[in-house]
Each structure stands twice: as structure tokens, then as C-alpha cells.
Amino acid sequence: MGSATTQARTATAEALASTSGVDLDVARELFAAVGAVSGSAQLSGALSDSSVPPAARAGLVSAVFGSSYRTQTVSLLSSAAQQRWSNAGEFVEGLEELAVQATSVAESADIESELFAFSRTVASNGELELALGGRLGDASAKSALVSKLLGGRTSAGTELIVSSLVGLARGRRVRALLRRAERIVADQRSRIVATVYTAVPLNTDQQTRLQNALSARYGSAITLNTVIDTSVLGGLRVQVADDVIDASVSARLADLRQRIAG
Structure with missing residues (x-):
């Protein structure tokens, strides 16, 4: 991870800390934005291009997301886009981290323990890990499977994180994603x-x-x-x-x- 990305992550986290009214709807929109940005090389490249003035990148965020997302969500996305990231891939990961942090802010439950428990379940069930993390299979179907497994058994925040990360796995191992999310939540809560x-x-x-x-x-x-x-x-x-x-x-x-x- 480059030093530019480290500074960008810090600035984005500070923007979240100073934003009021962050709830699970905002977190849900942030995860949706991750999907939109990661699914478009053109969009992710434009939003993370340090040769483009920060104000222009913020304007692009408003143009793409302003009409359908809440004010807090657009503000957080704009803040992230105005930072200097080492590359487009790290920008997308930074947005994903922001979405997990926002969920932690909005959800008071013990998300760390719930994520850990589910990661242990995945680790002990090869078929489940394959169903959730395999390259084949529709992302929405995987997210629906998570909702079926976790619905009513964990907090809404944990279900949102897991279902979103599974749907946005991009070839990454599910267990690794859950461990990373657990660390992000713990760091955000100073634990x-x-x-x-x-x-x-x-x-x-x-x-x-x-x-x-x-x-x-x-x-x-x-x-x-x-x-x-x-x-x-x-x-x-x-x-x-x-x-x-x-x-x-x-x-x-x-x-x-x-x-x-x-």
C-alpha cells in the first residue's frame, strides 16, 4: 500500500467521523457505490486520477450519484474521490473500507464477534465457502444466501457487511474478506x-x-x-x-x- 493511499484512508476516515446522520441506509449506499465503481474501469480510473483536479472528481461523484443517493453518502464519496490514491484498485478498496466503517458507526451490536463467528462457520464448511466464494455463481444469489443464513441471527449491520462483501468479492477469498472487515471494525471502534x-x-x-x-x-x-x-x-x-x-x-x-x- 502506497503512502498516498495511507493518507487518503486517514482523511476518508476523518470525514466519516465528522459526518452526522450516518445510518445503515448510508452504509448500504456506500456498498452499492463500491459495486458501481469497481464494475467500471472508466469510472474508477476517473475518480482516482490524481492528474484531475479534486473539485472535478467531486463533481463527477455528484453527477453519477447525486440524484439517487443521500446527502451524507455523496459527501463521503466526494471526500474519498478528492484524496490522492496510489491507484484505482486501492481507491476501490478504500471505498469498501469506508462502507464497513460506516456500518460500524450505524450499528451498535458486536459486529466483530458476529463476523468472527460466521468466518469460523465458513472455514468449517467447504461447500459453503465454495458457494459464497467461488468464481462461478451470481453475486445477487450469493448475497441472498447470506441473508438466508444470517437473517434474524445476527445484527443488520453484520448481515449488510457479509452480504455486500460476498457480492463484491472480485475473486478474493471470503474468509480473508471477513477477517479484514473484522479488523476494520475493531480499528474504527479503537479495539x-x-x-x-x-x-x-x-x-x-x-x-x-x-x-x-x-x-x-x-x-x-x-x-x-x-x-x-x-x-x-x-x-x-x-x-x-x-x-x-x-x-x-x-x-x-x-x-x-x-x-x-x-
Whole structure:
């Protein structure tokens, strides 16, 4: 990712933070705009062309989306288009990130945990992953499948993110898209996601103590995603980004075996 894109993402996130009245309808329109822009090389190229004055790019946004989208949506799209992006592909990804962030703003539910739970479901079901992520198949049909699977079982925000990303996969793996969305939501809410591998479920008191300990270590609020893994045997293995804290019985046994082997 180029430095121009990094700065553009920051500016776009700041624009979202200063925009009032962002709800799920705005988020839904932003995802629809991602589909329109990603589906037109001409449009994505024109909106991300740094040789074109920012005001002209904003004018193009108004011309394309102004008559059918809400004021907040057009304002956010215009803000993104006026930034300097490294290339058209990163501009499209930036819009997609903006749509996920807007959903997080509009939805108070624990989207991170819901996204994680669905990604685990996808990971454990090869047929489902193929149905959602295969290159063949109609995007609207895939989104409809997500709605059938999640309708009434998760928040509206989570359903919107998953169905939209599946419909806009553009050849990307569904699990990777869900993990990215989870990280975007966590970052937007100033949280860190910790994946905990344990042989048995943690009770409420154990979860609270672990969250407090990790929060003190990393200096941020922590979202726990728990994976039941019988190979852990006992204890815990915690992963935060690339940082792994392994206090599992299996790790201690492996270390003991290594010491004995010399």
C-alpha cells in the first residue's frame, strides 16, 4: 500500500467521523457505490486520477450519484474521490473500507464477534465457502444466501457487511474478506481483536480477567474471539495480530519434549 493511499484512508476516515446522520441506509449506499465503481474501469480510473483536479472528481461523484443517493453518502464519496490514491484498485478498496466503517458507526451490536463467528462457520464448511466464494455463481444469489443464513441471527449491520462483501468479492477469498472487515471494525471502534484458543469454553469471570490483562498489556480495549481447540489440552493460546502468547499445556509439553531430546 502506497503512502498516498495511507493518507487518503486517514482523511476518508476523518470525514466519516465528522459526518452526522450516518445510518445503515448510508452504509448500504456506500456498498452499492463500491459495486458501481469497481464494475467500471472508466469510472474508477476517473475518480482516482490524481492528474484531475479534486473539485472535478467531486463533481463527477455528484453527477453519477447525486440524484439517487443521500446527502451524507455523496459527501463521503466526494471526500474519498478528492484524496490522492496510489491507484484505482486501492481507491476501490478504500471505498469498501469506508462502507464497513460506516456500518460500524450505524450499528451498535458486536459486529466483530458476529463476523468472527460466521468466518469460523465458513472455514468449517467447504461447500459453503465454495458457494459464497467461488468464481462461478451470481453475486445477487450469493448475497441472498447470506441473508438466508444470517437473517434474524445476527445484527443488520453484520448481515449488510457479509452480504455486500460476498457480492463484491472480485475473486478474493471470503474468509480473508471477513477477517479484514473484522479488523476494520475493531480499528474504527479503537479495539484490538484477540483470538483465544482453549480446550474448554471460558466462563464470564475468566473472560473478564483475560480481557483486563490483555488491555493492560496492549493499552487498548480488547475484543475476545474464542476458538475451542482440543489440541490445546489445557491453558490458553492467545493471538493478537502477529503476537502469540502461548500458555497452553500442549506448548509446555512440546517444550519439555524438546528439552529431553536435547
